[in-house]
Amino acid sequence: MQLSVLSAVEGGAMAFQAEQERLERAELEAPDCQASASVYAQLMLIYCLQNDLFQAKLLWKRLSEETKREHAELAQIWTVVKALIQGDGPAAFRALNPTPALPTYTQDLAQKLIANLRASNMEAVARSYASISLSQFAVMVGLTEEAALALALSQSGWRHDPTEGALYPQEPPRSALSQTPSQAQLRQLTNFMSFLEKQ
Amino acid sequence: MSGVHRGGGGAGGVAPAHWEQYLLHVRNLSAEGNVAKLKEVMSEAQERLARCLDQPGAGGGAEGEVGPTADGEWAKLAAMMDIQEHSLAMVGLLSVCLRKSTNDNREQLLNSTAMFLSECNGEQIRLFPHIFAQLCHDYASHMIKRGKPIQGILPLTKAVSKIQLRDKMLTSVHSDICMLCLSAKIFAPARDLLNVDFTDISEDASAECKYILLYFYYGGMLLATVKNFARALHFFEICVTIPAVAVSHIMLEAYKKFILVALIDQGGKAKEIMTLPKYTSYVVSKYLQPLCSPYTELITSYYSNDLSSLQTTINKYADTYESDSNSGLVDQVLSSQTKTNIKRLTKTFLTLSLNELAVRVGLANSEEAEKLVVKMIQEGSIHAKISQKDGMVRFDNNPEHFNSSEVLETLEAKITRCMALDNQLQSLTEVIETNSDYVKRSGALAYSAGATSKEDPAQSMSFSNGSGAVSGSGPAAASSSSSGPAMGNGSVPYS
Secondary structure (H helix, E strand, O other), X not given: OHHHHHHHHHHOHHHHHHHHHHHHHHHHHOHHHOOOHHHHHHHHHHHHHOOOHHHHHHHHHHOOHHHHHHOHHHHHHHHHHHHHHOOOHHHHHHHHOOOOXXXXXXXXXXXXXXXHHHHHHHHHHHHHEEEEEHHHHHHHHOOOHHHHHHHHHOXXXXXXXXXXXXXXXXXXXXXXXXXXXXXXXXXXXXXXXXXXXXX | OXXXXXXXXXXXXXXXXXXXXXXXXXXXXXXXXXXXXXXXXXXXXXXXXXXXXXXXXXXXXXXXXXXXXXXXXXXXXXXHOOOOOOHHHHHHHHHHHHHHOOHHHHHHHHHHHHHHHHHOOHHHHOOOHHHHHHHHHHHHHHXXXXXXXXXXXXXXXXXXXXXXXXXXXXXXXXXXHHHHHHHHOOOHHHHHHHHOOOOEEOHHHHHOHHHHHHHHHHHHHHHHHOOOHHHHHHHHHHHHHOOOOOOOHHHHHHHHHHHHHHHHHHOOOOHHHHOOOOOOOHHHHHHHHHHOHHHHHHHHHHOOOOHHHHHHHHHHOHHHHHHOOOHHHHHHHHHHHHHHHHHHHHHHOOEEEHHHHHHHHOOOOHHHHHHHHHHHHHHOOOOEEEEOOOOEEEEOOXXXXXXXXXXXXXXXXXXXXXXXXXXXXXXXXXXXHOOHHHHHHHHHHHHHHHHHOOOOHHHHHHHHHHHHOOOOOOHHHHHOOOOHHHHXXXXXXXX
């Protein structure tokens, strides 16, 4: 199971989708529909990676009290889900690096989730802020101030004012349509035109 | 009665010889295609089994007496029959056994039902889909009563494929799957079902509209649970606008949820979005709307621009919302109004301090306002920039220039969907046009129209265009170039 998750992480969103479907099937096909804790833990993390937080919430709600009690890692992952639903990024980062650490079979997914969360928070800062304090930015990306500053300055157009302790993010330019129409697009356009003329 | 004797089955159940004869009859009659006789034979066998299980001592009968039990009788029957070969003969009997079972002997029967639903012969059970569907409904409700709804999902998913002739056919079992998913707090098994735009209704579902209403009601609830409010709204709207001449409690509850989900999802738009389409049945406005005053009042408060008004209404009807199990959605309506108010501010102000924004939309402090603005920017519902340096937020215009590859992809996907929908509508129109009853009736109408106004060919032409413009090959289209009486003649080959 661990191997398949690893390959899924490498394969991107499509592989996550396939892995999600496999785990969902595993739950329904398990004896009495009671899958192992590893299936639930991975499924909850994959839902988070797919930004499907309310399916993760439903999963936690349907777990039996016994399962929740016996497998502390599920409660740890639920803390992540809860923080993400509440939009509390710092709490989510803390919950993804808990003490004791998450089991090995969830480590890869947890690391991938940290990377995704950091990237989406970076994008949110770039889109939403004209200026932001370095300390808050560091909290939002789950890094120390030094590491956060290095990350910010590695982005194109971002500036730092050490006297004010402020960062000036730069929204990445929207990618304009540049490629020339391919044969497939021309075929598509022909279909559209013939459809409109038929009306 | 064809060979299956009445009154069989003493304390030991129905004699095996009766069932052997019954199996033979079912096999012969289904080979002959004699559906009417088959129905008679099957219902008599079911009555016999029911009488046998109703005897004193059967199932939960009087203490001390030993009679046939539902699971015992089924075990005997199952030993004599092969699921694939005798699906038709078994379905009604299994349904009777499950109905007559008691808490003590139901477990085994539920397992047998799950196996039957998964392995039965679809071709056979499609002869009497309503009996099979009833078995599915009973099975689903028993699984919920036993607190094991999740275990019923897989067998019912397989059962749907047995009665479905096409992927886009809605069956009454779809509602059972949604009910089980809702009860088991699981969305995944219903996801694919809820994404289909059904264009066909199976025989069992069209016989009882309750299950169609339930599918859209439960489906809407499931979609609202995972915050897919746009699709949930579509489901509740269908549930409310299904043609009806009598008030349905399901429609009433769906209408309440429709209002709440519309406010959550579309609250930022004009109030007219809350109006139901023109084709909505008159019973909705006449009977349902007056019954939903706590909800219609919520709409008025939502659009009043008065921050306290919505909260006052929610407090006033808190008990009603609680008893309707709608308080979760009502809380989300409150959050939605805050977002709507922020959106409204973007139309009035170019810049605003976060403190001022928090006061205007009723948030506790500037930190909360900042968090919400960031969330709304991420969702794409507003375009703004926050400057923490001076605590201000600057509202921008939509920076989208509609020249990105994402826009092109979205546009292409939407046009393709519209084209597919148009093709679907055309094929449905063609089915109606080639229906012999429709052709006869339209032909007769056109004839009478032609007879009364021979001087006005436009009248008959407009009718024929209405029915024949799409296919271009049907009798109506053929007659569109001729007069009314010719259209009547056009119906002959189809009658």
